[in-house]
Amino acid sequence: MxxxxxxxxxxxxxxxxxxxxxxxxxxxxxxxxxxxxxxxxxxxxxxxxxxxxxxxxxxxxxxxxxxxxxxxxxxxxxxxxxxxxxxxxxxxxxxxxxxxxxxxxxxxxxxxxxxxxxxxxxxxxxxxxxxxxxxxxxxxxxxxxxxxxxxxxxxxxxxxxxxxxxxxxxxDNKIKHSVQKVLQGKHIMKIEQSIENIVQILDQNKADDIEVFNLEDADYIAKRVIISNSLNGKHTIALAEHIKKALKETDEDILYSDISDDWAVLDLGDTLIHIMIPEYRQRYSIETFLSELVEKQKKNADIDPA
Structure with missing residues (x-):
């Protein structure tokens, strides 16, 4: 009882x-x-x-x-x-x-x-x-x-x-700001883990001159951009396929892809991946544009310490 x-x-x-x-x-x-x-x-x-x-x-x-x-x-x-x-x-x-x-x-x-x-x-x-x-x-x-x-x-x-x-x-508004900070932190961590995985796949499959640009605070369509060289047209397509396979295994979505022998673009939302033959990379010089964005966001951060 x-x-x-x-x-x-x-x-x-x-x-x-x-x-x-x-x-x-x-x-x-x-x-x-x-x-x-x-x-x-x-x-x-x-x-x-x-x-x-x-x-x-x-x-x-x-x-x-x-x-x-x-x-x-x-x-x-x-x-x-x-x-x-x-x-x-x-x-x-x-x-x-x-x-x-x-x-x-x-x-x-x-x-x-x-x-x-x-x-x-x-x-x-x-x-x-x-x-x-x-x-x-x-x-x-x-x-x-x-x-x-x-x-x-x-x-x-x-x-x-x-x-x-x-x-x-x-x-509830009482905890909303705190929850937002936690979720944003986890989201950024997830992005970094994804970037590390993609760079490792490119490197293991003989991509060359791999660069990662952090555009977190820049006025740009993605938070991260990865650029790498392929050895030739067939290698461009092969690298893109390696990445697509790996992302499928980790349940990451590719929102858009445009793949050709000379240039492959994979859009993951927060991350853009460019795989290019060296001639195209030199001709379009995307990293110059992205480097300028990074420098601009650094200057803005120095001007506005908040």
Whole structure:
């Protein structure tokens, strides 16, 4: 029998990478309509089903505290972050059950298809009531659940989409600037990793005179430009094909390509790649133009230190 003197809790865990309006709506609705003393928001150090997170655990904790700590009956807890490793839901619930009665576990409907793979699912299924948050295009499949209820949230958004598209319209203004800085930093890191990969492919396949131009702050159509020489027309096409194959393996999109014997152009959005026979490179002198842009952005930075 449950000791009713213990506070009754609902647990809402997740990566919150970043937290958004959907999370806020869930917290407000659950804290209002569930018969609980407190709703505990638990940011994960690392989701057991993910390899990495975009923002540091400490940053995600800070975002959650900013958004949720002032809501009545809601508390952000750093238990999983203090563990410093991926923590199973059953371990977290047992931790909070030592001094409380965890009655509800809040999950998204997108979790239902893999729920039985969770560590100690049978134990979880016996000890808590699942609170399922509706998500567009995810049906409520509850055959394996012993006790459950549904909370309907009509907000079609996800942290993944926010990260991938860098669209912050569904991120609260209280944390928007901080989230933007993190996402921009990760995006630049991704660009640098892609550049390193492309340069390595060109070098391994005997491209010559490889140059990379950083145009991050210049008024230009790309953030990076790579220029390299081919040995001849067939080599131009071969180098372009090597890059296309490698980018496909890393799920990078080529937005546009124009490939001929003399000159191949690959447009990745943030990065432009030019592979040219030496005669064309000398004739069109693209690097002279790009070097002038780099110098201009340096001068502008010196004039405006902000």
């Amino acid at each position: 449950v000791n009713q003197s213990k506070p009754i809790l609902a647990i809402f865990g997740g990566s919150f990478d970043p937290p958004h309006e959907g999370h806020q709506a869930i917290v407000k609705l659950a804290s209002k309509y569930l018969d609980i003393d407190k709703l505990i928001v638990v940011p994960a150090f690392l989701n057991p089903f993910k390899k990495t997170s975009s923002a540091l655990a400490s940053q995600r904790l800070e975002w959650c505290q900013t958004l949720f700590d002032n809501i009545p009956k809601v508390q952000v807890d750093d238990y999983e972050i203090q563990e410093g490793k991926s923590t199973t839901t059953s371990q977290t619930l047992k931790h909070f059950n030592s001094r409380n009665h965890v009655k509800y576990l809040i999950i998204g409907a997108d979790n239902l298809s893999t729920l039985e793979k969770w560590h100690q699912f049978e134990w979880l299924n016996t000890h808590i009531t699942w609170v399922i948050i509706t998500r567009e295009n995810y049906p409520i499949i509850s055959d394996s659940l012993k006790s459950w209820k549904v909370l309907s949230i009509h907000k079609a958004m996800s942290s993944t989409a926010i990260r991938d598209k860098q669209d912050l319209q569904h991120v």
